[in-house]
Amino acid sequence: MQTNIPNILFCCIFILLPFVYINAQEIGNNTEINLDAKERDSIVTVGDSLPLAQTIKATDSILGDSLQVAQKGNQLITDAVKYEAKDYMRISQKENRMFLYNEAQIIYGDMQINAGLIIIDNDKNEVYAYGIPDSTGSYSQKPVFVQGNQTVEPDSIRFNFDTERALVYNSRTQQANFNVKGEVTKRENDSVYFMENVRFTTDEDLENPDYFFYARRIKFVPDKKIVAGLVNMYIADVPTPLGLPFGYFPLTEEETSGFVIPSFGDSQRGYFLQNGGYYFAISDYIDLLTLGDYYTNGSYAVRLESNYSKRYRYRGNVRIRYENQYQSERGFPDYSERTEYNIQWSHNQDAKANPNSRFNASVNLGSSTYYQNSVNQMNTGNFLTNSLSSSVSYSKTFPGEPQVNLSIAARHSQNTRTQTINMSLPTLQASMTRIYPFAPKTGSKKGIIENINFQYNIRGENQIRTTDSLFFKPEMFQDANYGAQHSIPVSTNFKLFNYLSVSANANYEENWVFRTFEQSYDEFNNEVVIDTINGFDSYRTYNFGASIGTTLYGLKNFGKDKKIQAIRHVMRPSISYNVNPAFDQYYDTYERINPANPLETNMVDYSRFNGTLYGAPGNRFSSSLGLSISNTLEAKVRSKDSTATEPEKISLLNNFSMSTAYNLAAEEGQPRLSPIALRGSIPIIRDKVDINVAGNMDIYALDNNNRRTNELNINNGGSLFRFTNANVSFGYSFSSKDFEDEGEDENEDDIDNDTYRGGGRRDDLFGKGSDLEGKFYDEEEDPFADEDRPDRNDNWYNYKIPWDLRMSYTMTYNNSARQNEITSHSIMFSGDVELSPKWMVGASSGYDLKDLGFTYTQLRFQRDLNTWRLSFNWVPFSERRSWYFFIGIKSSILSDIKYDKRNEPDRRL
Incomplete structure (x- = not known):
């Protein structure tokens, strides 16, 4: 087996x-x-x-x-x-x-x-x-x-x-x-x-x-x-x-309608719910955001915001905010009620939409005290400005020969300190391109005759001057000032002796008005009576002018083996002559008692066009000779790059000019020479820092009443020239990227920058503005993310610390009436430093070198918490002393999960 x-x-x-x-x-x-x-x-x-x-x-x-x-x-x-x-x-x-x-x-x-x-x-x-x-x-x-x-x-x-x-x-x-x-x-x-x-x-x-x-x-x-x-x-x-x-x-990545969860907290007006409302995703081209605030003392606010856009056509947004504010409680002596509002509208038309017509709008109007008293905005750069402005314009070009340009605009300017408002509703302008009636059909134009050209321009306006209290009320239109101005400028130019450029011009103007003002003297009440005359009236003016100039070059070579190889001086002198006739036919007289001697009477000249849209024509003949000279100084230096074959060209003096005018028609005993104006800039750091200088010098002395006389200052015991005023200023902006090989272009979109639209500065020297979520306007979606910065995750991160700095310096000197004082002297700065890949700190401040004190100061702290964002904005002193803390999820889909806390400025200050 x-x-x-x-x-x-x-x-x-x-x-x-x-x-x-x-x-x-x-x-x-x-x-x-x-x-x-x-x-x-x-x-x-x-x-x-x-x-x-x-x-x-x-x-x-x-x-x-x-x-x-x-x-x-x-x-x-x-x-x-x-x-x-x-x-x-x-x-x-x-x-x-x-x-x-x-x-x-x-x-x-x-x-x-x-x-x-x-x-x-x-x-x-x-x-x-x-x-x-x-x-x-x-x-x-x-x-x-x-x-x-x-x-x-x-x-x-x-x-x-x-x-x-x-x-x-x-x-x-x-x-x-x-x-x-x-x-x-x-x-x-x-x-x-x-x-x-x-x-x-x-x-x-x-x-x-x-x-x-x-x-x-x-x-x-x-x-x-x-x-x-x-x-x-x-x-x-x-x-x-x-x-x-x-x-x-x-989860949809498209915009959808939905509720906006409000934030809560407490303030001087009690407990509040802020920025709660509803978002309407109307279509792919337009949306609407409705937000509201409520405070337990009864104050409330409503904000409407809409963004619209159509590719290759236009984009814009509209913001309207209304606030009804109560201070303290009813029955208390410090109780008060205030209404604030602000309207903003920005509209930009794409250049590809229509080559012959364009519509743009930039509107910022409302209460003069809105930026000072609004309870729910952090735009520190806005309340430091003194003006609001708006412009809505439409322009149309009619091609052809000649070409006609037409524009209609509505403008608004508002002084938030004086609460005065100036509006132009509307301004109509039309112009025709230059016509050369004697130009040859072929070839270039030569000589004085062939270069003769003329234009036609028309401008019609309706000017309104009002105040905050009358804004949007019928009374603001009662004193509207409207009229039209026609002008026909004629000019020509030619060469003289092949080196001199000569130009001559004449200008004819006709002004139409629909309201004039007659003046008379009331002896009984001892006052001037002004009567308004409604009806069409007009006046015509004209003037003449001519100028001659040339360009002179000077060159000094030091040799190619020198560090400075050559210096070139470019000088452009020019002489101009202007004549303005007197238009006495538009003037009348009335007799009044001499205030200094009641037994005498004086004859007073006036024009019925005083106070009209374009003012009254001049009744004094003027004939003046203008002198000016500009200088540019450049140098050729040996390049630091040993492989370069050509020297570098640098600027030593940029457009330094001197100008004055001599009045040939001045009366006896009156000074004839105008103060000498100096203007120019001195480059310090190439493409970075230019020191701008400006000033005026006068050769005449002052009398005991600080008025100019025809006596020379040197004959009055002074120097040859007397400085009347001067200004020195420069701005400097640089960052760590300037010391790297690759730079980065800045591209700001003003339509989304609420601080700039509200009158603030682009360079945030007044502090960075932030939206209602505490996010700075110039901040990216993730300010710490930069694919081109692999060193952010490097253990040797402190070897390269990203930073940026912006500076502005200005000094103004005034001696027009023997003040001999510096009226303003300050330096301002704003900068940010990224201390680590997750920490960024910044500050905006300044120092008044005249009054020896810090100007408005803002401190900023930002922390990247990966999926969360933390920021702290602090104004440590001044009447705007406040702080704002924010922490929230960065993702827009969960932006309502946040916590913020703020300490508002004391409104009573």
Whole structure:
């Protein structure tokens, strides 16, 4: 028996070998098969156990999970299944399954699954996907489920071809700004998912987020919404009391209508709710935001804001804010009521929209005290300005020969200190391009005759001057001043002796008015009586002028081996002559008693056009000779770059000019020479700092009443020239990028900068303005994010610390009436320093060198908390002393989750 054992074993192997060959065979890669039901053995049944799943990943198993399966034979796979794997693909006829191992992929219609191991169950029409252990034993090649534009990255997947339902374990997906992770996900169809034990956050690190929302069960509709039951917020894995009985989170990336949650706090007007309202997503081209504030002392505010845009046509926004403020409580002696309002409108037309017409608007009007008293705005740069201005204009060009330009504009200027308002409603202007009546049909124009040209211009205006108290009331139109002005300028130019440029001009003007003012003297009341005469009237004026000038060059070479190789001096002298006749025909006289001697009477000249839109014509003949000379000084220096073949050109003196005028028609005893005006700039740092200088010098002395005389100052015991005033100023802006090889262009959009639109400065020397969310207007979506700055994550970050600085210096000297004093002398600065990749501090301040004190000061602190943003804005002193603290989620979809606290300025100051 023992001798037959090898023979029996050999016979068994020989008999079983064909069955082994039949039940295990290798299939090549990149094969396409059709797993139609009629080609499968439907008699073989397979249980729910997956033998390889336990050895590959001992965590999530689908044992015991049930999934509704369609009856066999009723539902068929209607599309071809494409599959591939790197290591092997094995078909088990016994289990009626296919196994794909290592970098496996299966594609069915718009569904694609990539995983380390994929098992296809032909009996159930299901596919199972898992990861596989790598060489270190870690779970790798986790499944990736893609259908349409949806991507899910779980630990394991179970998918049914017939019902197209799936069970997904530990899935990770991204929707809009949310990253979602669920322990178990049941896919109903391609638009509805049910998930259990879910975390969702805007943090990119889904495994260790800064914060997340936890819900036991949610309904997830991709690209639309997440609807959850009880939702609790976790911060740094610590549960917080912040919870909701249910949650609704929109996921659409398009703008949708919805409520805006208000912020709350307390102030001088009591507890408040601020910036709560509703957002209307009207269309793709326009929206509307309605916000309101309410304070427990009765104060309230309403704000409407609308943005509109159409590509290649126009874009703009409208902002309207109305506030009804109560100070203190009714019955108290310090109780007061105040109304504030502000209207802003910006409209920019795209240059491509219409080459021949253009419409623009920049409106900022309202209460003069709005920026000083508004209870809900942080624009520090606005309340430091003294004026508001607006302009709405439409221009149209009519091509042809000659070309005609037409413009209609409405303008507004408002002094917030005096509360006076000047408006032009409207201003109509039309002009015709120059016409050369004697120019040749071909060739260039030569000589005095061929260069004669003329234009025609017309300007009509309706000027209104009013105050805050009468604004938008019928009384503001009662004293409207309107009229029209026509002008025809005629000019020519020619060369004289090939070196002198000569130009001559004459101008004719006709002014139309519809209201004049007659004056008379009332002896009984000893006053001048002005009578308004309604009706059309006009007057005509004309003047003449001529100028001659040339350009002189001077060059001094020092040699190419010198550091300074050459200096060039460019001088442009010019002489001009102007004549303005006297138009006495438009003047009348009346007799009045001499105030100094009641027994005498004086004749007083006046014009009925005094007080009209364009004023009265001159009644004095003037003839003056103007002298001016400008200088530019440049140098050629050896380049610091040893490879450069040409020297560098630098500017030493830029357009330094001197000008004056000599009055040929001055009366006896009157000074004839005007003060000498000096203007120019001195470059200090190339393309960075130019010192601008300006001043006036007078050769005449002053009398005891500080009036100019015709006596020279040097003959009166003084110097040859007497400085009457002077000004020195410069601005400097530089940053750490200036010391790097690559720079970055700044591109500011004024339509979104509320500080600049409100009259503030672009250089934020008055402090940075912020919106109602505490976000600075020039701040990017993430001011700390910069793909071009890999050093932000460098351990040697302090080797390069980003910073920027803006400075402004000015000094004004006045000695027009022997004051001999510096009237203003100050320096202002604003800068930001990024101390670390997550910390940024900044300040805007100044120092008054005359009164020895700091000017308005603002300190700024910003902290990047990854998914959160923290900022602190502090005005440490002055009557605007205040601070504002803000912390909130950076993502716009959760911008309502925030905390802010502010200490407002004392309005009584």
